[in-house]
Amino acid sequence: MRVIGTIGLPGSGKGEAAEVARELGVPVVTMGDVIRRECRDRGLDPATHHGEVAQALREEKGPAAVAERSLPLIREELDDADAVLVDGIRSDVEVDAFEDAFGERFSLVSVEAPFEVREERLAERGRDKSEDEGGESLEERDERELGFGMGEAMERADVRIDNTGSLESFRRTVRTVLESGPEAITR
Numbered sequence: 001m002r003v004i005g006t007i008g009l010p011g012s013g014k015g016e017a018a019e020v021a022r023e024l025g026v027p028v029v030t031m032g033d034v035i036r037r038e039c040r041d042r043g044l045d046p047a048t049h050h051g052e053v054a055q056a057l058r059e060e061k062g063p064a065a066v067a068e069r070s071l072p073l074i075r076e077e078l079d080d081a082d083a084v085l086v087d088g089i090r091s092d093v094e095v096d097a098f099e100d101a102f103g104e105r106f107s108l109v110s111v112e113a114p115f116e117v118r119e120e121r122l123a124e125r126g127r128d129k130s131e132d133e134g135g136e137s138l139e140e141r142d143e144r145e146l147g148f149g150m151g152e153a154m155e156r157a158d159v160r161i162d163n164t165g166s167l168e169s170f171r172r173t174v175r176t177v178l179e180s181g182p183e184a185i186t187r
């Protein structure tokens, strides 16, 4: 049994990694699912209250609140699956929560690509899906994420995947990590 967490700045490729997991039948638990569940528990619509509830949760229950609430969802998946991918880790406090819960069975994979590459891919994704990035620039998003402690968390990764090459080679590397464990690729 293993729990693989992904971490990375916006546009680095976490969504693609989650997609590869789903294709392999590896369940994906996203921090977004936790927040959506919390919105419903509070009788609020996730579509309009997502950001506010995420912030309220952290303020009320501490910085690891979202990670802690994802634990039962992960354990539920582990009843039927050998591996689970956790998408959306944001801080070193959250990494602590997963390490406390799963010990050696948890590993952290950092997905990395330079700013310009991420900027170009996000612009492309926006065009494809007519998606609005909320009016926030990539610099601002990076700063916000790093403000949560993402830089410190990324430094603790067991493995780094450099996503500057082709999408196919990135997907291949992710498949290897999911099928054989992060130790299967060199650091």
Ligand SMILES: Nc1ncnc2c1ncn2[C@@H]1O[C@H](COP(=O)(O)OP(=O)(O)OP(=O)(O)O)[C@@H](O)[C@H]1O
Pocket (backbone or CB within 6 Å): 008, 009, 010, 011, 012, 013, 014, 015, 016, 017, 121, 122, 124, 125, 163, 164, 165, 166, 167, 168, 170
């Ligand atoms: N190696 C690659 N080559 C080309 N396109 C890529 C590559 N990796 C990812 N992409 C594309 O770049 C865009 C951003 O990737 P993705 O959505 O996986 O990032 P993310 O880390 O989930 O970002 P966010 O945190 O903003 O959701 C997507 O459209 C994805 O298909």
